[in-house]
Amino acid sequence: MNHDQDYRVKHPEVTVLDPPYAIQHVYNRQSMLENVADLNLPECHGKVGVPKQLVIEDLLSIPNEVRKAGLKLPLVAKPLLVDGSAKSHELFIAYDESSLSKLEPPFVVQEFINHGGVLFKVYIIGETIKVVRRFSLPDVGKPELSKVAGVFRFPRVSCAAASADDANLDPAVAELPPKPLLERLAKELRLRMGLQLFNIDIIRENGTRDLYYVIDINYFPGFGKMPEYEHVFTDFLLSLTQSK
Numbered sequence: 001m002n003h004d005q006d007y008r009v010k011h012p013e014v015t016v017l018d019p020p021y022a023i024q025h026v027y028n029r030q031s032m033l034e035n036v037a038d039l040n041l042p043e044c045h046g047k048v049g050v051p052k053q054l055v056i057e058d059l060l061s062i063p064n065e066v067r068k069a070g071l072k073l074p075l076v077a078k079p080l081l082v083d084g085s086a087k088s089h090e091l092f093i094a095y096d097e098s099s100l101s102k103l104e105p106p107f108v109v110q111e112f113i114n115h116g117g118v119l120f121k122v123y124i125i126g127e128t129i130k131v132v133r134r135f136s137l138p139d140v141g142k143p144e145l146s147k148v149a150g151v152f153r154f155p156r157v158s159c160a161a162a163s164a165d166d167a168n169l170d171p172a173v174a175e176l177p178p179k180p181l182l183e184r185l186a187k188e189l190r191l192r193m194g195l196q197l198f199n200i201d202i203i204r205e206n207g208t209r210d211l212y213y214v215i216d217i218n219y220f221p222g223f224g225k226m227p228e229y230e231h232v233f234t235d236f237l238l239s240l241t242q243s244k
C-alpha cells in the first residue's frame, strides 16, 4: 500500500481530490507529456501530439544525442523539474546544438514549433473545460535560423504573455481548437493522469489547420484567469459533496 492509499484508509472522512503521486507526475517535464504521447487519440477534428523531445542528463551527450534524436532547429530547452521556482520556469532557445552545452542539466530539449505567436490555455476542473488565447513566442523564420547562433534565455514567458482574446489576429492563427478535440483530450488526460484540476498549454503548428502540440501541463494553475471559474469551481465542489 502506498502513502496515499494508506492515508485514505486511515481517514475515510477526507476526500482526496487529486492524489500526490499523480500530481508529482506533472512536476517532471518528461513524465508530464508521456500521457499525451501515449494517447493515440483517433483523429477527431485534428491531431494532437507532443514536440519531439529529449532529456539531457549530462553535457557530454551534447550535441551528439540531439543530432541522433533527429531534433530540428531551433530548439527549446527547459529545466527538467518544475518546482514553482522562477528558475524552473526559465526557457532557452538554441539556434544550434552545441550552444546547449552552456546550460545546466538536467533539462529537456524539444523542437520549437512555429505557431503564429498564439497559444491556447485549456483549463480543466473536473468535467468542465474552458479555453483562452494567450500571446506566446513569435515564429522563428528560416533566414533568422541561418544568421543567428547561440542560446537565448527567456525568464518566465507566461508571466509576460498578455491575453490575446481581444487582439487583432490572423483568423487562421486565432481560431480556437475545435471543442470536440479539446473535450476528448481533456477527458482522456483526466482519466490517465488521475487528476481533476489542471491546465494544458496547446499550440497549433502555423500553416496547418489541425496539427496540435501539447507543450505544458500545470497542476492547479492560477484559475483566476479561467473565465467563470467562480461558478465552475463552486459547482465542482458541490458535486463532490453530492457524490459522497
Ligand SMILES: Nc1ncnc2c1ncn2[C@@H]1O[C@H](COP(=O)(O)OP(=O)(O)OP(=O)(O)O)[C@@H](O)[C@H]1O
Residues within 6 Å of the ligand: 051, 076, 078, 082, 088, 089, 090, 091, 110, 111, 112, 113, 114, 115, 119, 135, 136, 137, 156, 157, 158, 159, 201, 215, 216, 218
Ligand atoms: N516546443 C515549443 N515550441 C514553441 N514554443 C514553445 C515551445 N515550448 C514552449 N514554448 C513557448 O514558451 C512558453 C513557456 O513554455 P512552457 O509553458 O513549457 O514553460 P513553463 O515554464 O512551464 O510555463 P508556465 O509558466 O506556463 O508554467 C510557452 O507558453 C510558449 O510560448
Ligand SMILES: [Mg+2]
Residues within 6 Å of the ligand: 158, 201, 216
Ligand atoms: Mg506554460
